[in-house]
Amino acid sequence: MAFGQPPVTFQAASIRRNLSGEQNTRIDISGNRLTVTNASLKTLIRNAWELLSFQFAGGPPWLDTEMYDISATTGAHEKIDAEQLKPLLRSLLTERFGLRFHREMKEGSIYALVVSKEGPRLSEGAAFEQPGINTRKAMGNARMQGTC
Numbered sequence: 001m002a003f004g005q006p007p008v009t010f011q012a013a014s015i016r017r018n019l020s021g022e023q024n025t026r027i028d029i030s031g032n033r034l035t036v037t038n039a040s041l042k043t044l045i046r047n048a049w050e051l052l053s054f055q056f057a058g059g060p061p062w063l064d065t066e067m068y069d070i071s072a073t074t075g076a077h078e079k080i081d082a083e084q085l086k087p088l089l090r091s092l093l094t095e096r097f098g099l100r101f102h103r104e105m106k107e108g109s110i111y112a113l114v115v116s117k118e119g120p121r122l123s124e125g126a127a128f129e130q131p132g133i134n135t136r137k138a139m140g141n142a143r144m145q146g147t148c
Contacts, residue, residue, distance in 0.1 A: 009091040010034070011075030018067040025067075029080045034088070036070035041097065044068075048089035054108065 018038045026037040027047065036044070042063040046056060072092065074080060080088065093099040 008087050009095070010072040010088055013070060013072035013092055013096065015096060016069050018069045020067075022067075029082075029085060031079050032074045032076050034070065034072045034080060034085065036068065038067045038069065040064050040067055041093070041099075044070075044089060044093060045099070045101075048086055048093055050086065057106075 020038065022038050025039045025043055026035075027039065028035045028037075040063060042056065042059070045051065045063075046053070070092070072088075074088070
């Protein structure tokens with residue numbers, strides 16, 4: 001690896017099944033270390049290739065049900081940023097899980113969010129320090145909150 005170039009593979013990684021039954025997934029980057037808690041392979045694949053749920057098709061059912069904890073480090077002194085994480089995750093998934101995939105184009109339905117004749121009915125929410133999406137799910141119940 002040339003000086004100043006971001007690493008494309010993790011130097012070391014530990015992957016373990018998570019059997020806790022927890023519902024929440026956590027992905028943290030701290031310096032040159034990635035820590036993933038309770039993530040499905042589908043979640044990791046979607047993060048690595050920036051896929052939305054509807055863009056992902058196929059694969060065995062356990063991609064959504066088997067959960068993993070991952071601790072990985074690049075061995076470099078530089079911090080991992082969000083863009084560097086994607087190729088690192090891709091290499092981890094292909095090397096350690098033997099992931100193979102292909103891309104294809106499909107036509108599908110879409111929904112459009114439009115303003116009604118009476119005008120918008122959205123109201124301004126409270127100010128947040130950081131933009132993002134927070135999802136919480138429980139049996140028969142789900143909630144998604146987005147901030148910008």
